Amino acid sequence: xxxxxAEIFVVLVWGFAATAxxxxxxxxxxxxxxxxxxxxxxxxxxxxxxxxxxxxxxxVFYLMGGWLFAFxxxxxxxxxxxxxxxxxxxIGAVHGAVLLVMLLPLLPYVxxxxxxxxxxxxxxxxxxxxxxxxxxYGYRTPLTTIVAHALYxxxxxxxxxxx
Amino acid sequence: MKDxxxxxxxxxxxxxxxxxxxxxxxxxxxxxxxxxxxxxxxDRSIFAAILDRGAGHFAVRPTxxxxxxRRYLPGTNVLxxxxxxxxxxxxxxxxxxxxxxxxxELHPQHELLRRVECVTGAADVEVSFAPRPDxxxxxxxxxxxxxxxxxxxxxxxxxxxxxxxxxGHDRPGGRLHGTAxxxxxxxxxxxFAYDESEVSVIPPLGADAEERLQATIGxxxxxxxxxxxxxxxxxxxxxxxLALKLLTSATSGAVLAAPTTSLPEVxxxxxxxxxxxxxxxxxxxxxxxxxxxxxxxxxxxxxxxLLHATxxxxxxxxxxxxxxxxxxxxxxxxxxxxxxRGAKPVRVGNAAHGQLQLDIYGELMxxxxxxxxxxxxxDDVECSMLCGVGRQLLKLWRLPDQGIWETRREPRFxxxxxxxxxVALDRLRDLSKRFPMPIDRAxxxxxxxxxxxxxxxxxxxxxxxxxVGYFGGEEADASLLLLARYGYCKPGDARMESTYRYIARxxxxxxxxxxxxxxxxxDGITAPENAFAPCNFWAAEYLANAGHDxxxxxxxxxxxxxxxxxxxxxxxxxxxxxxxxxNFPQAFTHVSLISAATALFREKTA
Numbered sequence: 001x002x003x004x005x006a007e008i009f010v011v012l013v014w015g016f017a018a019t020a021x022x023x024x025x026x027x028x029x030x031x032x033x034x035x036x037x038x039x040x041x042x043x044x045x046x047x048x049x050x051x052x053x054x055x056x057x058x059x060v061f062y063l064m065g066g067w068l069f070a071f072x073x074x075x076x077x078x079x080x081x082x083x084x085x086x087x088x089x090x091i092g093a094v095h096g097a098v099l100l101v102m103l104l105p106l107l108p109y110v111x112x113x114x115x116x117x118x119x120x121x122x123x124x125x126x127x128x129x130x131x132x133x134x135x136x137y138g139y140r141t142p143l144t145t146i147v148a149h150a151l152y153x154x155x156x157x158x159x160x161x162x163x
Numbered sequence: 164m165k166d167x168x169x170x171x172x173x174x175x176x177x178x179x180x181x182x183x184x185x186x187x188x189x190x191x192x193x194x195x196x197x198x199x200x201x202x203x204x205x206d207r208s209i210f211a212a213i214l215d216r217g218a219g220h221f222a223v224r225p226t227x228x229x230x231x232x233r234r235y236l237p238g239t240n241v242l243x244x245x246x247x248x249x250x251x252x253x254x255x256x257x258x259x260x261x262x263x264x265x266x267x268e269l270h271p272q273h274e275l276l277r278r279v280e281c282v283t284g285a286a287d288v289e290v291s292f293a294p295r296p297d298x299x300x301x302x303x304x305x306x307x308x309x310x311x312x313x314x315x316x317x318x319x320x321x322x323x324x325x326x327x328x329x330x331g332h333d334r335p336g337g338r339l340h341g342t343a344x345x346x347x348x349x350x351x352x353x354x355f356a357y358d359e360s361e362v363s364v365i366p367p368l369g370a371d372a373e374e375r376l377q378a379t380i381g382x383x384x385x386x387x388x389x390x391x392x393x394x395x396x397x398x399x400x401x402x403x404x405l406a407l408k409l410l411t412s413a414t415s416g417a418v419l420a421a422p423t424t425s426l427p428e429v430x431x432x433x434x435x436x437x438x439x440x441x442x443x444x445x446x447x448x449x450x451x452x453x454x455x456x457x458x459x460x461x462x463x464x465x466x467x468x469l470l471h472a473t474x475x476x477x478x479x480x481x482x483x484x485x486x487x488x489x490x491x492x493x494x495x496x497x498x499x500x501x502x503x504r505g506a507k508p509v510r511v512g513n514a515a516h517g518q519l520q521l522d523i524y525g526e527l528m529x530x531x532x533x534x535x536x537x538x539x540x541x542d543d544v545e546c547s548m549l550c551g552v553g554r555q556l557l558k559l560w561r562l563p564d565q566g567i568w569e570t571r572r573e574p575r576f577x578x579x580x581x582x583x584x585x586v587a588l589d590r591l592r593d594l595s596k597r598f599p600m601p602i603d604r605a606x607x608x609x610x611x612x613x614x615x616x617x618x619x620x621x622x623x624x625x626x627x628x629x630x631v632g633y634f635g636g637e638e639a640d641a642s643l644l645l646l647a648r649y650g651y652c653k654p655g656d657a658r659m660e661s662t663y664r665y666i667a668r669x670x671x672x673x674x675x676x677x678x679x680x681x682x683x684x685x686d687g688i689t690a691p692e693n694a695f696a697p698c699n700f701w702a703a704e705y706l707a708n709a710g711h712d713x714x715x716x717x718x719x720x721x722x723x724x725x726x727x728x729x730x731x732x733x734x735x736x737x738x739x740x741x742x743x744x745x746n747f748p749q750a751f752t753h754v755s756l757i758s759a760a761t762a763l764f765r766e767k768t769a
Contacts, residue, residue: 030360033319038361049267113269117309121325121367126269128311128321128363136314137321137362 003074010160011070018155019066022148023059029144036137037130037145045113045127066152069095073156081162088157089150096149100142104130170216172504173197175426176727176743178213179233179242181275182409183259187422188275189213189747192231192728194244194255195222195291201320202272202359204412204422205439205485209294209322209357214425214509215500218299222291223277223353225253226342235729238401239383240409241376242729251284253345260366261379271356271364276376278352281345288345290328290353293338294318298497298511302337311365312354313339321363327351391457392757394764399723402730403753404456407449410750412486415472416464417441418449419486421734421746427506428735428745429690435506437513438734438746440483440492443473443523444567445751446530447649451768452757454537466534469527470545477548479555480527482520482569483513492516518565519574522642524556525583528590529649541598550602553591557610560584566633567642568678572687576634578622579642582651585614589650618651623658629665630658632679639666641678641698644705647769648758654709654769663705674721675736676702693735693744696725700755707762708769715763722756732756 003011029035043065044058076091077083108114108129115121115129134141178189178197188210189198197212197220211218229246236243241258256278262270279288294303296318303317312325324330328351330341343351352368366375386408392400410419421438428434446469453462472488473480481490494512502509531549535541541549560581563574592607594600621634632640643662647654670677675694679685699722706715725741726732732752734745762768 033360036321036358036360036362041361045269049269050265051269115311115365117311120310121365123268123367123371126364126366128308128314128323128365130362136308138319139316 003071004163007074007161007163011074012067014156014159015067015070016063017159018070018152019063021155022066022152023062025148025151026144029140029148034138035134035141035144037134037141042107042111042127046111049113049124069152070156070160073153074160077157077160078162083157083160083162085154085158088153088155088160090153091157092150092153093146095153096146099149100133100145104134105132172213172216174742175503175733175745175747176731178731178747179235179727179729180240180406180409180422180731180748181242181257181259182240182422183261183273184409184411184413186259186273187409188257188259189423190242190244190257192233192244193222194224194246195220196257196275198423199275200422200439201357203486204410204419207297208299209296211295211299211500213423214497214503215299217295218500219295220291220293221275221277221355222289223255223279224289226287226289229253233729235402235405236380237384238387238405239380240405241380241383245282246286248284248286251286251345251347252282253279253286253288254282255279256376258376258379260375261382263378263382269364271358271366272361273357274366274375275355276352276372276379277354278350278372278376279345280350281347283347285344285346287342288328288351289340289342290326290330291336291338291340292324292330292355293336294322298509299500305332305339307332314363320360321356321358323356323363323365325352325354325356325365325368327368328353389457392455392760392765394760396719396723396760396764399726399730400456400757400760402726403732403756404452404458406731406748406753407452407750407757408458408461410748411461411465412468415486415488416461416466416468417472417484417486418445418465418750420445420483420751421749423746424511425506425509426503426733426744426746428693430504430506432502432506432690433508434688434690434692434745435502435508435510436515436746437494437510438749440485440513440516441468442483442751443469443480444482444520444526445754447526447533448754448758449750450530450533451761452754454533455761455765456757459537462534462537463539466530466539469530470548474548477551479559480523480552481516482518482523483516490516515565515569515571518569519559519562520566520569521556521559521562521564521580522567522577522583524552524559525586525590525649527552528587528594532590532593535594535597541594543599546594546598546600549591549594550600553588553602553607556584556587557606560588560610560614568640568686570686572684576621577640578618578630578633579640579645581614581618581622581634582643582646583649585611585618585651586649588614627665628658628661630662632685638680638685639669641666641670641676641695641701644698644701647705647708648701650769654705660709663702663709667702670698672738675699675738675741677738693738696722696732696734696736696749696752697755699736700752700759704755704759704762704768707759708767712763715759719759719763722759 040058044054424437425435494514566577678695733743
């Protein structure tokens with residue numbers, strides 16, 4: 001199950017393409033007013049309270065995360081012994097759902113700059129928490145998040161091959 | 164408290180403006196924010212009660228009877244309104260927060276911060292928060308977020324209200340509403356935070372809010388301290404500079420004509436225009452105002468915007484652009500809004516953007532020369548661009564145009580436009596001697612000679628002994644007061660002196676000057692005009708430049724008295740009352756005040 005150098009290269013290239021697509025969909029949703037969820041911004045503000053630095057840092061970490069997840073997808077494809085856009089799309093959708101249902105609700109407890117509805121904002125903790133399914137960031141947030149991640153999975157499923 | 168949706172429209176002069184150099188808010192004397200667009204000056208409104216009583220407001224004020232006093236904190240754009248009630252005194256301090264760079268704290272994109280405190284006795288305060296996004300089309304829902312305040316839902320951006328005063332949802336009124344009894348020493352905060360497309364940032368109240376308010380006050384005070392003007396009427400000049408800074412986009416350097424749309428030039432309309440754009444015409448006076456007061460950074464930023472944001476239309480200029488140089492400013496009406504005191508239509512966009520107005524070339528070249536005179540430099544690209552403009556103007560100057568007043572009738576040969584073409588080519592001639600410019604100087608010389616000959620022959624009417632509004636006409640036009648200002652002639656020239664007298668005699672009404680006769684359909688609109696405020700400051704400036712100091716000073720003093728209670732001017736003065744009329748506050752009026760004060764009290768400007 002250890003990938004060859006050629007496979008690693010393919011995962012990196014298509015991992016980048018899939019991450020770019022995911023980012024484009026999420027960013028497009030922001031600009032069109034569908035959702036204010038910005039994962040790069042949330043990641044960047046883990047490290048700094050300066051908005052511009054947070055954005056830049058967030059994008060870098062997000063890209064690295066995209067590559068990391070591309071390898072995780074590769075191992076999942078390897079584990080189940082097949083690839084294809086349909087299975088990729090399904091895994092991506094599940095990935096998006098897990099993010100919404102399990103990871104976002106955890107954020108207020110682990111993010112150093114996220115405020116809580118119980119304690120109110122403070123000098124440091126000022127970011128609005130995402131709420132159930134990220135709905136605080138717009139009622140279309142679940143839809144755009146799942147679609148973006150499904151596309152991420154679809155690209156990887158369609159382009160990664162197993163030897 | 165009466166619901167703002169049902170109360171009467173205040174006078175235009177009853178408003179004060181808040182700003183953070185990215186957007187602005189108009190606050191009425193009674194403590195209601197009645198105009199605010201987000202995320203920038205030119206975007207859709209969230210509060211627009213100034214144009215329709217049901218189109219959104221954010222009011223904080225005492226219940227019951229009260230008297231009102233207002234002021235800006237000295238050297239700032241932070242507004243303080245004092246309400247004296249029979250039982251106590253409340254003080255409301257309003258600001259659009261300026262985030263401190265490098266503080267390491269997250270700030271929302273915009274924050275409207277309001278502090279209400281009881282100074283003496285006790286009094287009840289009432290809050291009514293009724294945002295109506297998209298020019299009043301949307302009545303949003305509200306979601307309580309525990310200690311994170313109220314979130315406005317049903318709009319595509321993040322907007323929250325934090326309040327120390329307990330608010331409840333008044334469902335029939337579509338608003339949040341609450342009251343509190345304050346005793347001497349009590350203080351409450353309200354913070355409206357906005358983020359366009361990011362996760363919302365919710366700033367805390369209390370001591371943190373106080374810090375943000377003090378930082379904002381400190382920022383404005385520091386900015387004001389850079390003002391080098393130290394003559395008479397310093398307060399008025401500084402207030403004008405502060406208004407101008409407030410209307411200067413921090414992100415592009417552009418200076419907005421006014422933060423409002425469709426405040427009528429005449430009661431009931433239809434002279435209602437959208438002024439939330441940047442006019443090339445204002446450029447020379449804006450740059451002069453910044454440079455003469457020592458604000459070189461703002462002057463450089465503005466020139467950069469002028470030369471680069473307008474590249475989309477080089478070499479033929481558009482009359483106006485948006486903050487970022489966008490050229491498509493299509494005009495449309497908002498029929499669902501009643502308009503200010505019924506003045507319909509309410510317009511968004513400005514159809515005048517496509518007009519040919521030749522005077523803007525003169526203002527542009529004058530701006531560049533003023534910048535160079537102050538030590539600025541031009542690179543090769545800019546020189547080449549200016550030559551292109553010159554070549555374009557050599558082709559255009561013989562055409563009729565809509566003129567400085569943007570008349571909506573057939574084009575005419577406006578005398579002021581022709582004179583400004585002369586100014587443009589003359590200034591280019593000057594620049595070509597100082598910078599390597601690939602332009603035929605002999606053609607410039609010939610064009611200047613031809614233009615002057617035309618003006619002197621057809622733009623001057625011997626019968627009335629005055630330059631006139633358009634070739635062959637008899638009507639005066641107050642724009643001609645600027646001929647000396649732009650160096651077309653000397654202030655003391657006989658023809659200029661007699662032109663001033665003709666303008667004062669035929670356009671003067673109750674001591675104020677209109678821009679053109681209002682009984683001749685001069686501009687193609689039959690409604691009467693009030694007195695265009697900048698023209699009156701031009702008159703004072705002309706008199707000062709011509710050496711008629713006593714007359715100039717008397718006029719300036721009188722005009723200074725027409726500012727509203729916090730020192731702001733609109734586009735026009737009411738012909739009979741002198742009250743502010745039209746879009747408000749108006750950058751062009753404030754730069755004209757600065758220019759007149761400079762000519763009167765520091766150095767001649769012609």
